[in-house]
Amino acid sequence: SGTIGEFTNPFHEFDxxxxxxxxxxxxxxxxxxxxxxxxxxAINLSPIVPKDSSMAPHFAAWDFLQNYMDIGRPLPDxxxxxxxxxxxxxxxxxxxxxxxx
Numbered sequence: 001s002g003t004i005g006e007f008t009n010p011f012h013e014f015d016x017x018x019x020x021x022x023x024x025x026x027x028x029x030x031x032x033x034x035x036x037x038x039x040x041x042a043i044n045l046s047p048i049v050p051k052d053s054s055m056a057p058h059f060a061a062w063d064f065l066q067n068y069m070d071i072g073r074p075l076p077d078x079x080x081x082x083x084x085x086x087x088x089x090x091x092x093x094x095x096x097x098x099x100x101x
Contacts, residue, residue, distance in 0.1 A: 011069045013037050016062045018055060032058040 014034045022028055029051040034043040049061035067076055074094035075081040085091045094100075 007036075007039075007041055009036060009039075014043075016065075017042075018058050027053060029053055030055050030058055032061055 014036055017033045017035055018030050019033060020028055020030050030053070031051045032045040032049050034045060035041070045061065049057050052058065064076070067073065071090055074091040075085055075088055081091075085095060
């Protein structure tokens, strides 16, 4: 029908890949993708981390995503997640245990 459906699978079934290719001037640009292991699905992460001539931002973004998606660990202690800390059970328990205000 042409309708795009929702795809829900565990995060651990996705692998990160960096694709590399030249632009018109021959400079190499890198782009991060999440690819599902068992289905033909790839997610372009350029809205989160844009194409770059260095791979470092893509490695950092993948590390960030893994830390964010790990429900066994508290949310990263950064201002972006401050207002959400109390809503995440693992983070709230960690904050109570460590005496974090």
